[in-house]
Amino acid sequence: xxxxxxxxxxxxxxxxxxxxxxxxxxxxxxxxxxxxxxxxxxxxxxxxxxxxxxxxxxxxxxxxxxxxxxxxxxxxxxxxxxxxxxxxxxxxxxxxxxxxxxxxxxxxxxxxxxxxxxxxxxxxxxxxxxxxxxxxxxxxxxxxxxxxxxxxxxxxxxxxxxxxxxxxxxxxxxxxxxxxxxxxxxxxxxxxxxxxxxxxxxxxxxxxxxxxxxxxxxxxxxxxxxxxxxxxxxxxxxxxxxxxxxxxxxxxxxxxxxxxxxxxxxxxxxxxxxxxxxxxxxxxxxxxxxxxxxxxxxx
Ligand code: GUN
Numbered sequence: 001x002x003x004x005x006x007x008x009x010x011x012x013x014x015x016x017x018x019x020x021x022x023x024x025x026x027x028x029x030x031x032x033x034x035x036x037x038x039x040x041x042x043x044x045x046x047x048x049x050x051x052x053x054x055x056x057x058x059x060x061x062x063x064x065x066x067x068x069x070x071x072x073x074x075x076x077x078x079x080x081x082x083x084x085x086x087x088x089x090x091x092x093x094x095x096x097x098x099x100x101x102x103x104x105x106x107x108x109x110x111x112x113x114x115x116x117x118x119x120x121x122x123x124x125x126x127x128x129x130x131x132x133x134x135x136x137x138x139x140x141x142x143x144x145x146x147x148x149x150x151x152x153x154x155x156x157x158x159x160x161x162x163x164x165x166x167x168x169x170x171x172x173x174x175x176x177x178x179x180x181x182x183x184x185x186x187x188x189x190x191x192x193x194x195x196x197x198x199x200x201x202x203x204x205x206x207x208x209x210x211x212x213x214x215x216x217x218x219x220x221x222x223x224x225x226x227x228x229x230x231x232x233x234x235x236x237x238x239x240x241x242x243x244x245x246x247x248x249x250x251x252x253x254x255x256x257x258x259x260x261x262x263x264x265x266x267x268x269x270x271x272x273x274x275x276x277x278x279x280x281x282x283x284x285x286x287x288x289x290x291x292x293x294x295x296x297x298x299x
Contacts, residue, residue: 002267003152005237007144010151011279015060018286022061025294033293034063035093035119035285036085040078040104041071046097053095056282062289075104079112086114092293093119095285098169116296119288122169130176133184137288142173144280145216145237146189152269154214154235156189157182162208164225164257165218166197170239174216205229217257227262235269239277 026032035057039050050066057064069078078100085094094117100106110122118126121139129136138146149156161178165171175195180188191214196205198219209215209229217225218239230236240257256273264270271277 002264002270005148005152005269005271005276007148007271007276008279010148011283014283015056015286018060018290022290030297032061032063033092033289034090035095035289036091037066038096039066040069040073040100050097053282053285056286060286062286071101078104078109082112086117091117092296093117093289095120117292119285119292130173130186133180133186133188135185137292139169139173140284140288141170141239141277141281142177143284144277145174145239146177148237148280154269156191159191159213160211161191161193161214161216162196162212163193163216164196166195167218170218171195219257221257222255223259225258227259227266230263230266232266233268236263236267237277238271238273241273241278
């Protein structure tokens with residue numbers, strides 16, 4: 001039976017560590033780190049995600065503010081507000097919850113957040129720095145996956161990793177962290193990485209996964225990764241989160257991409273959904289906000 005990777009517990013440990021570090025930071029005479037979230041429209045999922053982030057911020061001693069705007073805010077108004085926050089010395093981290101309404105250019109918005117306050121790591125200059133193994137703010141979910149691997153002492157050096165999913169915010173940066181040179185700034189992991197995606201034929205996906213020491217999947221396709229695709233003893237990290245109706249209870253529940261009940265009989269380590277990568281994303285946002293605060297204080 002696989003060892004459970006308890007993301008909830010590991011995220012809680014990280015939050016405790018951060019809480020202590022932030023107390024010390026304030027004792028040294030600094031103000032508390034500050035995170036501002038921008039939430040546009042009334043999407044219930046976005047509302048919940050932002051509420052969870054703000055709760056986590058308060059829990060670790062980060063001052064958090066949520067600015068809510070109706071979905072008819074213009075791109076120009078939004079960009080102007082982000083620029084004000086960029087210039088505000090009291091603000092360390094800025095987060096624009098995605099998705100934004102269709103009439104707003106998401107890339108423009110991500111690029112408008114100044115690199116030093118870009119706690120999501122979505123500004124294209126920060127993404128470029130990540131691709132060059134340079135010190136930068138790294139997107140929270142990929143950073144959370146990296147931290148789970150490190151804290152569970154799963155060997156990556158020279159190992160075969162398959163990343164399933166090539167999204168720019170998750171799959172791609174995960175592949176970057178896993179394959180990159182650990183001697184450089186991003187503390188990367190020196191693995192041999194294969195990226196599979198929607199046009200990888202199913203038989204090839206199965207073949208690549210079966211040869212992998214670590215499978216990381218981020219597709220949002222429930223049941224895509226079955227037990228027969230996992231090598232005995234491999235680590236399985238499931239980033240997928242899909243809301244489905246439980247056929248037995250009729251209630252909503254969250255599931256990942258992996259057939260968890262069967263895959264855990266073969267894998268060496270496995271993340272549950274929920275309680276695996278999800279809580280790590282929030283913990284890493286807190287970590288990024290504190291990094292941003294420390295960097296801005298140096299300036
Ligand atoms: N929407 C879904 N995930 C994320 C995230 O990690 N950051 C932001 N800003 N929006 C999201």
